[in-house]
Amino acid sequence: MLESGGRRVNSETSVPLLEVRxxxxxxxxxxxxxxxxxxxxxxxxxxSFKLERGQTLGIVGExxxxxxxxxxxxxxxxxxxxxQILIDGLDxxxxxxxxxxxxxxxxxxxxxxxxxxxxxxxxxxxxxxEPLRNFGAGGAERARxxxxxxDRVGLHRESMGKFPHEFSGGQRQRLGIARALALxxxxxVCDEPVSALDVSxxxxxxxxxxxxxxxxxxxxxxxxxDLAVVQHIxxxxxxxxLGRIVELGDCDTLFAAPLHPYTRALLSAVPVPxxxxxxxxxxxxxxxxxxxxxxxxxxxxxxxxHATERCRLEPPVLxxxxxxxxxxxxxxxx
Amino acid sequence: MNAPAPNPPGAGPVLExxxxxxxxxxxxxxxxxxxxxxxALDPGETLGIVGExxxxxxxxxxxxLRLIPSPPSVVAxxxxxxxxxxxxxxxxxxxxxxxxxxxSMIFQDPMTSLNPVLTIxxxxxxxxxxxxxLGKRAAWERAVExxxxxxxxxPKKRAGEYPHQFSGGMRQRAMIALALACNPNVLIxxxxxxxxxxxxxxxxIDLMLKLKEEFGTAIIMITHDLGVVAETCARVLxxxxxxKVEEAPVAELFGAPLHPYTRGLLASIPKLxxxxxxxxxxxAHRSRRQRLAEIPGMVPSLSxxxxxxxxAPRCPLATAQCRETAPPxxxxxxxxxxxxxxxxxxx
Amino acid sequence: xxxxxxxxxxxLESSGRRPWLGFARRHPLLVFGAAxxxxxxxxxxxxxxxxxxxPTEMDILHRLKPPSAEHYFxxxxxxxxxFSRTLWGxxxxxxxxxxxxxxxxxxxxxxxxxxxxxxxADSLIMRVMDGMMAIPGILLxxxxxxxxxxxxxxxxxxxxxxxxxxxxxLVRSLVLIIREQPYIQAAEAIGTRYHWLLLRHVLxxxxxxxxxxxxxxxxxxxxxxxxxxxxxxxxxPEIPSWGNMMAxxxxxxxxxxxxxxxxxxxxxxxxxxxxxxxxxxRDMLDPRIARRL
Numbered sequence: 001m002l003e004s005g006g007r008r009v010n011s012e013t014s015v016p017l018l019e020v021r022x023x024x025x026x027x028x029x030x031x032x033x034x035x036x037x038x039x040x041x042x043x044x045x046x047x048s049f050k051l052e053r054g055q056t057l058g059i060v061g062e063x064x065x066x067x068x069x070x071x072x073x074x075x076x077x078x079x080x081x082x083x084q085i086l087i088d089g090l091d092x093x094x095x096x097x098x099x100x101x102x103x104x105x106x107x108x109x110x111x112x113x114x115x116x117x118x119x120x121x122x123x124x125x126x127x128x129x130e131p132l133r134n135f136g137a138g139g140a141e142r143a144r145x146x147x148x149x150x151d152r153v154g155l156h157r158e159s160m161g162k163f164p165h166e167f168s169g170g171q172r173q174r175l176g177i178a179r180a181l182a183l184x185x186x187x188x189v190c191d192e193p194v195s196a197l198d199v200s201x202x203x204x205x206x207x208x209x210x211x212x213x214x215x216x217x218x219x220x221x222x223x224x225x226d227l228a229v230v231q232h233i234x235x236x237x238x239x240x241x242l243g244r245i246v247e248l249g250d251c252d253t254l255f256a257a258p259l260h261p262y263t264r265a266l267l268s269a270v271p272v273p274x275x276x277x278x279x280x281x282x283x284x285x286x287x288x289x290x291x292x293x294x295x296x297x298x299x300x301x302x303x304x305x306h307a308t309e310r311c312r313l314e315p316p317v318l319x320x321x322x323x324x325x326x327x328x329x330x331x332x333x334x
Numbered sequence: 335m336n337a338p339a340p341n342p343p344g345a346g347p348v349l350e351x352x353x354x355x356x357x358x359x360x361x362x363x364x365x366x367x368x369x370x371x372x373x374a375l376d377p378g379e380t381l382g383i384v385g386e387x388x389x390x391x392x393x394x395x396x397x398x399l400r401l402i403p404s405p406p407s408v409v410a411x412x413x414x415x416x417x418x419x420x421x422x423x424x425x426x427x428x429x430x431x432x433x434x435x436x437x438s439m440i441f442q443d444p445m446t447s448l449n450p451v452l453t454i455x456x457x458x459x460x461x462x463x464x465x466x467x468l469g470k471r472a473a474w475e476r477a478v479e480x481x482x483x484x485x486x487x488x489p490k491k492r493a494g495e496y497p498h499q500f501s502g503g504m505r506q507r508a509m510i511a512l513a514l515a516c517n518p519n520v521l522i523x524x525x526x527x528x529x530x531x532x533x534x535x536x537x538x539i540d541l542m543l544k545l546k547e548e549f550g551t552a553i554i555m556i557t558h559d560l561g562v563v564a565e566t567c568a569r570v571l572x573x574x575x576x577x578k579v580e581e582a583p584v585a586e587l588f589g590a591p592l593h594p595y596t597r598g599l600l601a602s603i604p605k606l607x608x609x610x611x612x613x614x615x616x617x618a619h620r621s622r623r624q625r626l627a628e629i630p631g632m633v634p635s636l637s638x639x640x641x642x643x644x645x646a647p648r649c650p651l652a653t654a655q656c657r658e659t660a661p662p663x664x665x666x667x668x669x670x671x672x673x674x675x676x677x678x679x680x681x
Numbered sequence: 682x683x684x685x686x687x688x689x690x691x692x693l694e695s696s697g698r699r700p701w702l703g704f705a706r707r708h709p710l711l712v713f714g715a716a717x718x719x720x721x722x723x724x725x726x727x728x729x730x731x732x733x734x735x736p737t738e739m740d741i742l743h744r745l746k747p748p749s750a751e752h753y754f755x756x757x758x759x760x761x762x763x764f765s766r767t768l769w770g771x772x773x774x775x776x777x778x779x780x781x782x783x784x785x786x787x788x789x790x791x792x793x794x795x796x797x798x799x800x801x802a803d804s805l806i807m808r809v810m811d812g813m814m815a816i817p818g819i820l821l822x823x824x825x826x827x828x829x830x831x832x833x834x835x836x837x838x839x840x841x842x843x844x845x846x847x848x849x850x851l852v853r854s855l856v857l858i859i860r861e862q863p864y865i866q867a868a869e870a871i872g873t874r875y876h877w878l879l880l881r882h883v884l885x886x887x888x889x890x891x892x893x894x895x896x897x898x899x900x901x902x903x904x905x906x907x908x909x910x911x912x913x914x915x916x917x918p919e920i921p922s923w924g925n926m927m928a929x930x931x932x933x934x935x936x937x938x939x940x941x942x943x944x945x946x947x948x949x950x951x952x953x954x955x956x957x958x959x960x961x962x963r964d965m966l967d968p969r970i971a972r973r974l
Contacts, residue, residue, distance in 0.1 A: 062531035063502075077866050104872045117863035121885035131871035168632050169387075179871065198386040199558055203602035203628040210625060225532065232604035232626070255608055267608050269536035271561030273600065275584045281536040287501045288531075359689040361703075410686040 015089040017187055017219050018051040018074070023083035025073050029292065041291050043069040045243035046083065048318070056213065056220040058234035058251065060227060064288055065240040067223045071191045074221065075109050076100055105135065108180035112192035114172035118164040124175055125160040131182040149178040153208060170201035177208065189221045194229060206233060227270050231255050239263045242291055242299040245318060249325025259327045261304050298330070306331055347374035348519050348552050349398070354412035356397050359405065363637035367393040369576035370412070375520065380546065380553040382567030382584070384560065388633045389573040391556045395522045399439055400429050435465035438513035442525035444505035448497040454481070454508045455493030458515050465516045480511035484541060503534035507541065514549060522554045527562060539565055560603060564588060569669070572596050575634055575644040578663065582670040592666055592677040594649045601627035643674070651676040711961020717954035721947070725771030732765035736921045745937045755939040758929060766921040767943050773833060773922040774903045774951060780837045781844060781902035782895045789848025790891065794879055796849060797856025810846040818843035822905065823914045831917040840905045844898050851894055855887040889966045896959035900952045907948055923948045
């Protein structure tokens with residue numbers, strides 16, 4: 001499959017559906033003389049990972065770690081500052097918006113806020129049908145497909161004419177998912193899709209996502225801060241801190257035996273709904289440093305209980321360990 | 335220092351809510367946000383109120399302190415007794431004396447709950463000056479003391495800073511300091527950690543437990559996060575559509591829940607399995623990627639009053655009786671209350 | 682003031698039984714403003730039929746007469762009937778008010794959206810707008826009037842131009858906010874092209890504050906036209922307008938106060954009603970206030 005205007009990287013071996021290489025996104029902070037380089041917010045500081053077909057990769061981290069930025073940059077909703085994004089081997093990083101547009105059919109996104117991600121002045125049918133309209137589907141075909149999508153996500157066909165404010169949060173999120181499914185994408189980026197929902201509705205939406213994956217073979221890039229949800233739905237997971245991936249690996253392995261000190265602290269901090277459960281949270285000192293001037297060397301060293309001199313000077317790179325998990329840490333973590 | 339007199343031992347609950355009904359009126363009808371809620375809070379105890387959006391937990395909290403304007407709200411019945419006195423009947427002047435002094439509240443969003451144009455120190459000192467009749471200097475010292483207590487580094491310097499200079503976690507600590515400055519008997523915490531990152535949440539929970547030990551404050555912890563409840567509360571009550579559906583000591587609620595809603599809720603949460611957790615590493619690889627037990631349907635609209643149990647439309651055990659008659663709260667076991675005709679039955 | 686449940690239930694019931702009464706109670710400003718404006722509009726539109734005389738017919742013998750049965754509002758310095766002129770003057774004000782509101786809003790939306798969306802254009806446009814706002818509107822309008830022969834059309838253009846920056850500012854700030862909304866990003870993610878994005882996603886969501894703004898522009902334009910005409914730089918003297926009537930009446934104010942009074946009253950009521958309408962609309966379109974009992 002050669003696409004015009006793109007560069008096939010590897011047509012021989014099985015190519016990952018999504019590959020990200022050293023992706024960077026810096027935001028310049030306004031101020032100073034025009035033309036003078038000033039401080040930057042290093043939202044993404046060189047992240048790399050692969051996502052295979054039919055898999056779900058989770059990205060976890062706390063606020064400011066860059067996970068949402070990563071999700072949007074991969075969708076080219078935010079323009080990357082550096083690095084590469086490859087979809088099925090095709091380098092989409094530097095494509096013009098016009099050239100990239102046809103490829104949008106392959107990668108879709110579900111947003112976090114069920115209230116703000118739907119145009120309040122468009123009917124539900126119009127919202128779900130818009131992707132089809134954008135790519136040339138006629139009125140009758142749109143109507144048929146929208147009805148199909150409503151069925152698939154568990155919404156009543158009768159509610160097609162309603163407006164977003166007439167739906168509940170969970171239903172709105174289903175609309176967002178229906179919209180994302182309209183173009184039959186191969187990858188759906190989920191940016192905190194259940195964080196804003198009630199607990200009992202979260203389960204419904206998570207189940208829907210799992211069902212869709214089983215039926216349609218869609219891959220997910222699942223960005224979330226709720227570790228329990230991530231563990232439940234993901235095959236592999238990447239842990240981010242201040243714009244970098246600190247640990248990346250198979251979900252079960254990583255949760256069972258976290259290696260990076262930050263991952264350990266993160267996992268130990270999650271409150272468990274079991275009063276008998278013994279939890280010894282590793283309390284990290286201080287707050288997350290600002291991404292404007294992140295600490296030199298390893299970004300985590302200011303809060304790490306095991307920081308050494310080397311950690312202050314040299315940024316660690318992701319290296320594979322015996323368990324298959326990759327870690328970015330200088331320490332010898334057994 | 336004039337702290338409010340602590341509850342004399344053996345004097346009964348410090349706060350008692352009795353049949354509280356709070357309704358809201360709008361053009362679309364009358365919404366029964368809280369429809370006959372009763373519970374008691376003992377001195378020094380931590381009570382959790384759990385429920386999803388629309389269950390009435392926040393309205394309950396705000397009603398205790400009479401913070402909801404009326405109209406559009408109206409208290410249609412019930413009483414809120416603080417050490418025997420019904421707060422819903424006392425004068426506004428007396429309420430002002432109680433708020434921040436004897437009953438304090440901390441809110442979910444620390445960004446908008448602190449006045450952005452006053453320094454943190456000024457805000458804490460203000461409440462101390464108001465309630466404890468201390469002079470400005472002494473109030474400021476007390477403010478610094480409180481910041482120290484909540485583990486804010488360099489408290490003297492920080493007291494002179496503005497809220498925007500604090501991080502989210504620190505702002506929440508400042509709120510806690512503000513709430514506890516006058517050593518209240520009751521602290522109402524409305525989703526105090528929901529807006530915070532997980533590692534910061536752990537710090538705040540840790541802090542609250544520590545302070546509870548030191549001050550002996552009774553805490554009402556309102557949250558939708560069952561994990562937080564399990565860690566902090568001694569007793570829990572579960573609310574649904576303005577009613578209390580179950581109340582039990584925490585171990586019993588999690589270990590042997592009786593109401594189908596509580597069971598459904600507990601079953602629908604993915605449980606984090608980690609090192610040293612209940613499942614050995616490497617086993618049950620397929621425990622995830624399996625469908626979660628979901629509760630079908632949605633929380634009912636609060637305006638129509640259904641004749642029967644409000645959970646019946648979503649309940650796997652609902653019978654005709656459930657749909658016709660609302661179940662009363664009944665005692666099952668020592669301190670375990672359930673409102674269900676089918677309490678404890680399996681699907 | 683705390684209310685009881687019984688009182689609220691009563692209010693709810695009464696608002697359900699006779700919805701228009703409930704509407705009037707909830708939005709008194711809107712209803713009053715709309716009613717008053719309706720009266721003024723009807724009077725102006727019906728001028729050809731209810732005016733007692735030809736507004737331009739001079740009758741020097743009966744000039745400066747006070748109000749009487751024959752001339753309800755008296756006569757002016759040239760013997761023309763003030764009542765008829767006042768009614769016909771209303772037509773000018775209406776035309777100017779509505780035209781300016783529509784024109785300024787449309788142009789403002791186009792320019793504002795360009796400023797909000799195209800970063801390069803933004804600085805340029807906003808500096809031009811700042812420059813325009815720095816010049817007092819009246820002076821700008823007068824300057825524009827000197828460029829061509831006076832007529833109602835030129836008056837409309839002259840008044841529109843100074844009103845544009847206000848709209849541009851509003852639209853630009855709305856666009857900047859909307860641009861960040863997830864549903865705009867979602868539209869981009871599903872391949873929506875720019876023109877559809879602006880038309881279907883941005884425009885419908887800025888309409889509400891624009892409507893309110895347009896009513897205030899209308900009021901402002903009506904007064905503006907009166908100023909210009911009063912100064913002699915507006916509607917040409919052969920067309921009756923409240924402004925030039927008041928200008929002519931100024932010279933004889935001690936003798937014939939009625940010449941200024943009636944157009945002034947009509948002007949005041951018209952502008953008041955438009956402003957009340959605008960305020961009421963703003964409240965009605967605010968969802969929080971609208972659903973109050």
